[in-house]
Amino acid sequence: MIKSPSCVALVAPAERTLAVCRAAMRFCALRGWVPLLELPLPNGRRTDIMALLPDGGFAAIEVKSCARDFLSDSKWSDYKEFSDMLFFAVDLDFPQDLLPAECGLLVAEGREAVMLRDASRHPLAPARRKALLQRYAKVAAGRLAALSDPEAHAEMRAALRVE
């Protein structure tokens, strides 16, 4: 197997993504940010994690397993349109200089993640924030409802359009 210089992982990208994602979720939870995985946005994109902040703001967190993963996703600015702050979450092997300075940076090591750089704020317009909160609420509660009834799981997911 040929290793890319920017993906020198001994860990497979999918496992790395999962580990960073879990550390970022836990980071959120421990500071009272409520994280939701894979929120579909009106522009057709989906954030890896959308966290609802205690003040009602939204932080989008994009998880990147390696440089190639970041470079192949040129449309990361699409996430800015639907959040108040945008963070990248990576692990210690990631070349941090690649990441845009205006975005926040979370770095994961094992189950822990720390914030190495806060994100600049670009507050949502009130109408978009309200619509985003409804979307976030519906997706979260819809997934949970489907999980609550194994017999009706598929039917409820389809009815509630839970991605």
Add this chain to the structure above:
Amino acid sequence: MIKSPSCVALVAPAERTLAVCRAAMRFCALRGWVPLLELPLPNGRRTDIMALLPDGGFAAIEVKSCARDFLSDSKWSDYKEFSDMLFFAVDLDFPQDLLPAECGLLVAEGREAVMLRDASRHPLAPARRKALLQRYAKVAAGRLAALSDPEAHAEMRAALRVE
């Protein structure tokens, strides 16, 4: 075992409650109402089901297993303060005349529930609706986040105050 005349069930109350609850959840999902179980309210009560409607409204649904269950809960009007509509969900054995006429009525039979009476609307004030949507969103996404990571489940539930 002495049976109350109003609880002549061959089915135990807890099972009956679960069955009615599931039918009501499914009823909600099939019409695009997104149901959330056991939402704690600011007044210390918790609704059995709080459904977020497509228009952004909230329907509280109280599940009653038998007359005694209804009569022992004299404070059902507390749920009206935090919803746009209040429904009761019962099964076919429930004496429906007990229920207040201004509240909606869902009747479950097996996995199905039908609406026998719509609820009158008592719209929430905008500030309360906004706060309720945030509460609903945080509880739903918080429970889901805790489920997403079995190793951090208890820690995340506690941090996100999911109860």
